[in-house]
Amino acid sequence: MPRSWWIANAPRLWALWAASRPSQLALVGLLYVMGVGMTTVGTPLVGSEATAEGLAGSFQTQVAAGGVALVPVAVAIHYANEYADVDTDARTERTPFSGGSGALVETGLSASFLRRALVVAGVLAIGVGLGGLVTGVLSPLAVGLLAVGFVAGIAYSLPPIALVRRGVGEPINMVLGGLVLPVYGMAVVARPTGIAVLAVVPFTLVVGCNLLAVHWPDRRADAAVGKRTLAVRWPPTRIRQLYAGFAVGAAAIAVGLWWYDVLPAVVTLAHLSPVPFLGWGWITLTRRRSPLPAVAAMVVLAATLTLAWWWAGIG
Numbered sequence: 662m663p664r665s666w667w668i669a670n671a672p673r674l675w676a677l678w679a680a681s682r683p684s685q686l687a688l689v690g691l692l693y694v695m696g697v698g699m700t701t702v703g704t705p706l707v708g709s710e711a712t713a714e715g716l717a718g719s720f721q722t723q724v725a726a727g728g729v730a731l732v733p734v735a736v737a738i739h740y741a742n743e744y745a746d747v748d749t750d751a752r753t754e755r756t757p758f759s760g761g762s763g764a765l766v767e768t769g770l771s772a773s774f775l776r777r778a779l780v781v782a783g784v785l786a787i788g789v790g791l792g793g794l795v796t797g798v799l800s801p802l803a804v805g806l807l808a809v810g811f812v813a814g815i816a817y818s819l820p821p822i823a824l825v826r827r828g829v830g831e832p833i834n835m836v837l838g839g840l841v842l843p844v845y846g847m848a849v850v851a852r853p854t855g856i857a858v859l860a861v862v863p864f865t866l867v868v869g870c871n872l873l874a875v876h877w878p879d880r881r882a883d884a885a886v887g888k889r890t891l892a893v894r895w896p897p898t899r900i901r902q903l904y905a906g907f908a909v910g911a912a913a914i915a916v917g918l919w920w921y922d923v924l925p926a927v928v929t930l931a932h933l934s935p936v937p938f939l940g941w942g943w944i945t946l947t948r949r950r951s952p953l954p955a956v957a958a959m960v961v962l963a964a965t966l967t968l969a970w971w972w973a974g975i976g
Contacts, residue, residue, distance in 0.1 A: 672768040677778055679764040680743040681736045688963060689735045689842065690728065695967040696846020697724055699857065701974020702925060706860060708852035720850060726798040727849030730789045734807055737782035738814035744775045745818035753882035758956045759875045786811055803848040810841050828889040831872050839865030856923055863918075863932055866911040867962050870939060873904050874946055874955035897947035904946055904955075908939045931969035935962040 667675035700707050743750075743761055750761040765775060790807050793799030799807075816822040817833055824833050843861045847853040873891060876883070877900070880892040891900060912932065919929035935958035942954035 668768055672770060673774065676764040676768050676770055676774065679762040679767075680740055680775055680778070682739045682743075682762055685739065686732070686735055688960065689731065689838075691963050691967055692838070692842045693728060693731055693846040695963065695970060696843035696848075697727075697850055698846075698967055698970035698974060699843065699860065700847050700851040700853075701971060703974075705854060705923065706857040707847065708854060723798060723850050726793050727803060727846065730786075730793050730799060730804075730807060731845070733782050733786035733789060734811045734814070737779055737786050737811065738817075740775055740779040740782055741815045742818045744772055744779055745820075745823070747772045747775075748886045749879060749882045749888065752885055753879045754950075756878055756951050756953075758952045759878045783811075783815070800848060800852075802852070803845060806841055806845040806848055810837055810845065813837055825888050825890065828894065830888070831869060831876070831891055834872055835865050835869045839868035859914075860918060860923055863911040863915040864962060864966060866907040866914070867935060867939070867959050869907040870904050870942060871952070871955045871959040873900055873907075874942055874952035877947060877952065878950040901943065901946055904943055908943065912936075925969070925973040927973050928966065928969040931965040932962070934965040935959070 664675070667678075743764060746761050747765050750763055751766050753759075755761065755763055764770075765772060786807075790799070790804050790811075794801065794804045813824075813833060814837060817824045817830060817837075820826075824830055840858060840861050843864070844853050844857060847857055876890040876892040880890065883890050884893045891903070895903075915924060915929055915932040918924040919926065924932075938954050938958035938961060942952075942958055945951070945954055
């Protein structure tokens with residue numbers, strides 16, 4: 662059935678589906694799988710004694726449990742963002758990658774509908790996480806990272822904290838999506854080390870490039886409702902300079918980590934995959950509304966890194 666049919670005949674179901682942001686959920690799942698794949702290379706990314714040895718069930722059970730626990734957390738965060746941004750979404754012209762899902766705007770449903778859905782998703786997230794901890798399927802570190810992601814993700818959008826309105830939205834989003842999520846995937850089956858955190862810093866910086874591009878089309882609507890993104894506060898030249906700094910920094914750190922035998926060669930080569938898209942993104946950033954190039958850079962890098970880590974570990 663086409664989207665128009667769902668909006669006309671089942672608006673609540675369509676709103677719940679659209680506001681969950683299925684494409685972003687798929688990316689969340691990919692980054693989770695990347696984190697699990699990073700454990701397959703062993704040291705120095707993971708401790709010599711894998712946490713998985715002390716957990717209940719098989720490797721497959723732990724991976725499945727970690728994925729099940731992650732879904733309601735991600736959905737709750739997306740619902741919180743959609744609920745908080747209903748005024749912004751009504752003011753801006755959406756692109757396929759910015760402006761929210763438009764679920765509430767297109768269906769005419771009240772924001773309270775999504776607030777109730779957020780509560781349900783949040784309760785489910787807490788219950789599943791605690792269940793994994795109590796049964797021993799999830800390690801305390803994994804549940805702790807999940808809790809950090811849940812709390813910070815909600816606080817990103819919702820008052821009284823509303824981090825995106827306090828000028829720190831981009832760094833929080835970068836850390837959650839680019840760093841905490843892959844490390845959570847590792848923690849589900851192993852004991853990640855500090856070096857594991859360094860290994861995902863280049864990807865985190867590319868996430869930053871994506872955020873700068875995604876926030877640009879919504880800058881006027883964001884300013885009107887009090888959101889203080891960098892696109893709202895900074896001039897175009899400064900935004901482009903930061904984008905270039907993120908892109909160059911990601912490449913430099915990846916090469917440095919390879920030089921010190923942290924990144925396998927195939928993983929280092931994977932970091933070259935987004936270069937054409939990052940260059941395209943720098944050319945178009947602040948000059949065109951579409952954030953497609955930077956989004957493509959992030960997604961391509963996520964996919965190639967996932968393949969590369971698994972190849973390095975078991976290929």
